[in-house]
Amino acid sequence: MIKLLITSSILLMLVACQTREELNLPAARINLETVSHEEAVQAWPVLQNLDAPQGLRACCAFGYDLQAEVAGIPVPFYTIDNVVEADNLGQHHYNDSYFSAAADLLGISKEKVGLIYTTEGGFIDIAHVRDTADYTLYLFSQIYPKLGEEWTLTLNHELASRQIHFSAFTPPASPAERYTLSTYLAAKLAFQLAAWHEIAQWYGYQSVPGFSEGISAFSPEDLYSNLVGARLASSLILQGRAESLAIFSQSLESLIPIALKQLGAQERSQTRHAFDKVDGLWWNSAKRVPDKFLVLTRNYDVTDSRYPFLPTQAIPSLGLKLSLPSEYAGFVLSDLAQFRLAPTTNMAQLPVPETYWTVSDFEALAEKAKIEDQKQQTLLLSE
Numbered sequence: 001m002i003k004l005l006i007t008s009s010i011l012l013m014l015v016a017c018q019t020r021e022e023l024n025l026p027a028a029r030i031n032l033e034t035v036s037h038e039e040a041v042q043a044w045p046v047l048q049n050l051d052a053p054q055g056l057r058a059c060c061a062f063g064y065d066l067q068a069e070v071a072g073i074p075v076p077f078y079t080i081d082n083v084v085e086a087d088n089l090g091q092h093h094y095n096d097s098y099f100s101a102a103a104d105l106l107g108i109s110k111e112k113v114g115l116i117y118t119t120e121g122g123f124i125d126i127a128h129v130r131d132t133a134d135y136t137l138y139l140f141s142q143i144y145p146k147l148g149e150e151w152t153l154t155l156n157h158e159l160a161s162r163q164i165h166f167s168a169f170t171p172p173a174s175p176a177e178r179y180t181l182s183t184y185l186a187a188k189l190a191f192q193l194a195a196w197h198e199i200a201q202w203y204g205y206q207s208v209p210g211f212s213e214g215i216s217a218f219s220p221e222d223l224y225s226n227l228v229g230a231r232l233a234s235s236l237i238l239q240g241r242a243e244s245l246a247i248f249s250q251s252l253e254s255l256i257p258i259a260l261k262q263l264g265a266q267e268r269s270q271t272r273h274a275f276d277k278v279d280g281l282w283w284n285s286a287k288r289v290p291d292k293f294l295v296l297t298r299n300y301d302v303t304d305s306r307y308p309f310l311p312t313q314a315i316p317s318l319g320l321k322l323s324l325p326s327e328y329a330g331f332v333l334s335d336l337a338q339f340r341l342a343p344t345t346n347m348a349q350l351p352v353p354e355t356y357w358t359v360s361d362f363e364a365l366a367e368k369a370k371i372e373d374q375k376q377q378t379l380l381l382s383e
Helices: 002-017 098-105 126-146 175-202 222-238 245-262 268-277 359-382
Strands: 067-070 115-118 122-125 151-154 161-166 337-342
Touching: 115 268, 122 126, 122 222, 126 151, 126 161, 126 175, 126 222, 126 245, 161 175, 175 222, 175 337, 175 359, 222 245
Parallel strands: none
Antiparallel strands: 115 122, 151 161, 161 337
């Protein structure tokens, strides 16, 4: 009886954490073009004392109706659907609490995550869109008040110690330009955090100790989805939607379906059909989560100017190319901040750098992963 009461109390608390007052907001705008030319028309009010996102949302291995296994033993009566539709994604909740992750795992979350196929953006992972949007907002809230100062932001470890070092410089005189520069710098760094997460997963990072995340590393849809999230969040911030968490979250939940439709969002049956077309090429429906080679095709490109990976392609070159600005108002963004990955005592298979890894090392780390995966797949095919 006591256990039942405790469980019921926890469930009620989780539901309460996702209860909110609906705001009457004007429609947010988005025009997904390859290059963003948006600018703030003024320095809008900015929320303060925002906590960093607590980890990332638990989703999604590539494929649908996925089966699972634990320690090599199949889990009966358990299937991961994975497919969502643009008009049925629920609310958006900034991921600043482990209660959010618990609600998602228990199936009582008011926001939905999963995969959807789009004609211009390929497969889109909604969890990755949400995660990078959250991180863009968080980084903006930290960068804007200190723009031009030298300081270091330390985040939780992902194999390496994640640090962002900001350089001293004289920011633009225009308040609107300072606001815009902070936005684009935040989006750039949020994408770099996402790219590092893919690398860390491949080299042995586990958000839950004992559960390998190798299946998710460099999944073909991941980083394009993160890029979409960075673009959506930066658009909202530039439209003045960073005044409060409630305004940002409700604006984002209305903007995600609009963006997906601009990308050519497909219905559930069409997404499943798109998965079926690449079964045996991009994924193996006979494999079970978390078998790494359930995913057969990966995208090791870690840059923030990229085409989606479409099923008809060997090399991404079609669909809507998206990018993040590399400079704004005469400022080169890479000169203003540097993402550093310093050694820790638990690096798993990650090589130890002499000082720290930076974004300039990402390509080599991803290429090493690609070569090793190709070797493993060759061995599996020869068995």
